[in-house]
Each structure stands twice: as structure tokens, then as C-alpha cells.
Amino acid sequence: MKDFLIIGHGLAGAILSHNLLEQGFTVEVLDQPSNNHSSSVAAGLYNPVTGRKMVKTWAADHLFPFLEPYYKKLEAQLGASFLRPIGIYRPFFSYEDQNDWDMKQSEESYKPFISKIHKKGIESYDLHDEYGGLQLAQSGYVKIPDLLEANKKSLVQENSYQEAYFNPDKLEKTNAGFNYMGNDYKAVIYCNGLRVLQTDHFGWLPMKGVKGEVLEAKTAHQPETILNRGVFILPTDHDTTRIGSNYQNQFEDLLPSKKGQQEILDKLQKLSRAKYEILNTVAGVRPATKDRRPIIGKHPEYEHIYVFNGFGSKGVSLIPYFAQQFTAFLKENQPLWDEVNVSRFYSSYDSQ
Structure with missing residues (x-):
């Protein structure tokens, strides 16, 4: 037994x-x-600062100090490699955003999650980030x-x-x-x-299902970190990029949809100036709770x-x-x- x-x-x-x-x-x-x-x-992202208002995610102070050490130990135990602690860059929408995070980086509760505050856009990322952005620590993705x-x-x-x-x-x-x-x-x-x-x-x-779609794409220059504001742009180990995601509370089937793909592409244009060749779309349903x-x-x-x-x-x-x-x-x-x-x-x- x-x-x-x-x-x-x-x-x-x-x-x-x-x-x-x-x-x-x-x-x-x-x-x-x-x-x-x-x-x-x-996509397997882990991100301590989420949402349009860029606030710490629920229970971040408990979850994130535990997270990367756990996955590193698990890699060693399983003899595998799946943790990618490459960080996340989140552009600011305004100078107010920039000023808010200037103040937050002196707060003890936010310090562990801030790698750097960029006052100007990062040219190599080819983003709409004229107000600069926030480079997050304790963030990246897991190859699930x-x-x-x-x-x-x-x-x-x-x-x-x-x-x-x-x-x-x-x-x-x-x-x-x-x-x-x-x-x-x-x-x-x-x-x-x-x-x-x-x-x-x-x-x-x-509980209910929430459908999400992710695009697989190619671009001329892959970023070295995850780019995230409205949608994420995630560089992979295989010279491709994953872009997503959306949230559909009402859906007829579990297949990728043209509507979902277009929704992601519209958000992508607001974040990035780079050109992407879409290779594929995948869809999954998350178990969301009340x-x-x-x-x-x-x-x-x-x-x-x-x-x-x-x-x-x-x-x-x-x-x-x-x-x-x-x-x-x-x-x-x-x-x-x-x-x-x-x-x-x-x-x-x-x-x-």
C-alpha cells in the first residue's frame, strides 16, 4: 500500500x-x-511585480526568496536544467511611474525585487520605453x-x-x-x-477555466531578458521568442484563435517596435479560482x-x-x- x-x-x-x-x-x-x-x-514566468499599476504580487515576500533556491535544488536532484533566472524589464508609462519607483527602491519591502531603475529607454531592446523602465530581480522563467x-x-x-x-x-x-x-x-x-x-x-x-494563448515567433535580435508590459516577450534557448498571453473567460473551444492572436499582436505593437515572424500559436486553459x-x-x-x-x-x-x-x-x-x-x-x- x-x-x-x-x-x-x-x-x-x-x-x-x-x-x-x-x-x-x-x-x-x-x-x-x-x-x-x-x-x-x-511560458513559466515568475514575476514579483505585476499588473498595469506595477505592484508586488500577492505574498511576494514569502514566495520569491524561496523560489529560485528551490528550483536550483530541484535541478540538481533531477539532473536537469530548467530554471532561467534572466530577469524581467518593465517599461514605465510615464515620468510618474519613474518617480514612484525611484522612491520605492529605497523602501526595504521593495529593495530585494529591484535590480536597476533605467531613466532612459534601452535602445537595443527596440521598445516604446521613452520613460525608461524597471529591471526586476528574482524574476525569469522555468521551462516547465x-x-x-x-x-x-x-x-x-x-x-x-x-x-x-x-x-x-x-x-x-x-x-x-x-x-x-x-x-x-x-x-x-x-x-x-x-x-x-x-x-x-x-x-x-x-473554479473555472481561463483560456490563454501564446505566440511562438522569430525576430532579428533576441533580448537577453524578458520584456513585459501588457504582454511578455520571452527569449528561449532555441532562437525563438514566446509572446503572450491573453485571458479569455468565455471561449468555445481549446484551440488557438485568430482573435486571440490578433489581441496579443495589438498589445505587442504598443510595447515593441521590432518585427516578429509568427511561427505558431499554442493555447491552454488555466484553473482559475473565485x-x-x-x-x-x-x-x-x-x-x-x-x-x-x-x-x-x-x-x-x-x-x-x-x-x-x-x-x-x-x-x-x-x-x-x-x-x-x-x-x-x-x-x-x-x-x-
């Missing part, structure tokens, strides 16, 4: 499974691959497909990985825990994004059924920290943050 059946091997399932194994638990990861997995198509592949290889070596569709009807309660397809487990953790809504256990969660916070913890009624989900577009930043917190919860009953605990939505289950 294994300790945990983990359903899903996106970024959440991969990192959580690694942490649990590291703490001496036994796991079985059940994955059902899809071209529309948000993890497989996501490479991380997933390396973790999958590790799980296979541990005889802890299956590639198959999860059928909730086949999950049976036993005296000792659960049986699924002839195998016994003490507990079950749902890390399967929006598919969790297709189960009786967590179908009541206030309050834009992850959903982590124990089912309100059934013992040993858990959820680790709802990380949305900021999974690269959120998952390492909260996987550690959730592992401590499972191992030592350490408390979860109220802001991420699934208990905040228990009333939705009670009202069923």
Missing part, C-alpha cells in the same frame, strides 16, 4: 510528488496527458515541460508513475484507505486542474481526500512554497494559510 495517489502531473502534481518522496512518503502519480494542459504550454519530463523520469525509476485517464467511479473506499484499479492507497490528492470539477469529491469548488488564490487542504467530509489545485497563471511562483507548506500539513499537521485553505469554501459543499 502506498501513502498517496496523486491525480495529475502538471506542475502542481510534479512538485508535490517530489516533496512527498523527499519526506519519505510513497506515492503513485496518475497522469492523463493533454495538449491543452496549462503546464505544458505555459523540461521539469515535468525530468520528474516523470524520476517517478518512473521509483515505479511511481502511470499514464492513464482517472475514472472517479473506480476509486473505492476501503477500511485502510482507498483502492483504485486494484492498487491500495492511504490517501488521495487531486492535482488535476479543472478535471477536479468532474469528481463528486470536489465538483463544488468555485478569489485568485490556490485551493489546498482536506475534504470537508471524507478523511484522507485532499486537493492541491487552483494555481492559475502564477503556478511557477506559488507551487514550490505551498507544496512545502502542504507537505508539512500532511506530515505534521502544520496549519495552512487561511487564504489558501479549501476550508474557506466549505459552505459551498454544505449548501449542495
Whole structure:
């Protein structure tokens, strides 16, 4: 009998499974691959300053000091390379922006995230950045497909990985825990994004899909850092550039769309003067939550059924920290943050 059946091997399932194994638990990861997995198509950015108003993202002071050291350690453990700490450059829209950040760089709460304030535009970037911009520290991207592949290889070596569709009807309660397809487990953790809504256990969660598209393109000169304002321009290891993303709350299918591509191109023109040759468009659906916070913890009624989900577009930043917190919860009953605990939505289950 294994300790945990983990359903899903996106970024959440991969990192959580690694942490649990590291703490001496036994796991079985059940994955059902899809071209529309948000993890497989996501750009993988981690960015401490977000939004049009350029403010620190939620919980940045907790998440970001932990983030790069975690991924570097994970690279060493998996024998892989997927962390790209190349920073992010965010142009200012006005002199007011520039002045605001001049003041913020003397504030202790912002200092760790500021690499440099540029008072003038950077000519080599070929941007509309006449007011200069902010070069962020503790920022970059993670090559999520490479991380997933390396973790999958590790799980296979541990005889802890299956590639198959999860059928909730086949999950049976036993005296000792659960049986699924002839195998016994003490507990079950749902890390399967929006598919969790297709189960009786967590179908009541206030989650929905948000579609996002990313363009793959070529340009004459790749920047050495990520450019981000309205859209991101991300240089890759393969002489191509990724440009995105958009957010579609209403969508008819999971395929890339001409409308979505044009929306990104319109924003790109406002950021960059460079010419781009569009090679491809990819699309994925993110699991977004009602309050834009992850959903982590124990089912309100059934013992040993858990959820680790709802990380949305900021999974690269959120998952390492909260996987550690959730592992401590499972191992030592350490408390979860109220802001991420699934208990905040228990009333939705009670009202069923």
C-alpha cells in the first residue's frame, strides 16, 4: 500500500510528488496527458511585480526568496536544467511611474525585487520605453515541460508513475484507505486542474477555466531578458521568442484563435517596435479560482481526500512554497494559510 495517489502531473502534481518522496512518503502519480494542459504550454514566468499599476504580487515576500533556491535544488536532484533566472524589464508609462519607483527602491519591502531603475529607454531592446523602465530581480522563467519530463523520469525509476485517464467511479473506499484499479492507497490528492470539477469529491469548488494563448515567433535580435508590459516577450534557448498571453473567460473551444492572436499582436505593437515572424500559436486553459488564490487542504467530509489545485497563471511562483507548506500539513499537521485553505469554501459543499 502506498501513502498517496496523486491525480495529475502538471506542475502542481510534479512538485508535490517530489516533496512527498523527499519526506519519505510513497506515492503513485496518475497522469492523463493533454495538449491543452496549462503546464505544458505555459511560458513559466515568475514575476514579483505585476499588473498595469506595477505592484508586488500577492505574498511576494514569502514566495520569491524561496523560489529560485528551490528550483536550483530541484535541478540538481533531477539532473536537469530548467530554471532561467534572466530577469524581467518593465517599461514605465510615464515620468510618474519613474518617480514612484525611484522612491520605492529605497523602501526595504521593495529593495530585494529591484535590480536597476533605467531613466532612459534601452535602445537595443527596440521598445516604446521613452520613460525608461524597471529591471526586476528574482524574476525569469522555468521551462516547465523540461521539469515535468525530468520528474516523470524520476517517478518512473521509483515505479511511481502511470499514464492513464482517472475514472472517479473506480476509486473505492476501503477500511485502510482507498483502492483504485486494484492498487491500495492511504490517501488521495487531486492535482488535476479543472478535471477536479468532474469528481463528486470536489465538483463544488468555485473554479473555472481561463483560456490563454501564446505566440511562438522569430525576430532579428533576441533580448537577453524578458520584456513585459501588457504582454511578455520571452527569449528561449532555441532562437525563438514566446509572446503572450491573453485571458479569455468565455471561449468555445481549446484551440488557438485568430482573435486571440490578433489581441496579443495589438498589445505587442504598443510595447515593441521590432518585427516578429509568427511561427505558431499554442493555447491552454488555466484553473482559475473565485478569489485568485490556490485551493489546498482536506475534504470537508471524507478523511484522507485532499486537493492541491487552483494555481492559475502564477503556478511557477506559488507551487514550490505551498507544496512545502502542504507537505508539512500532511506530515505534521502544520496549519495552512487561511487564504489558501479549501476550508474557506466549505459552505459551498454544505449548501449542495
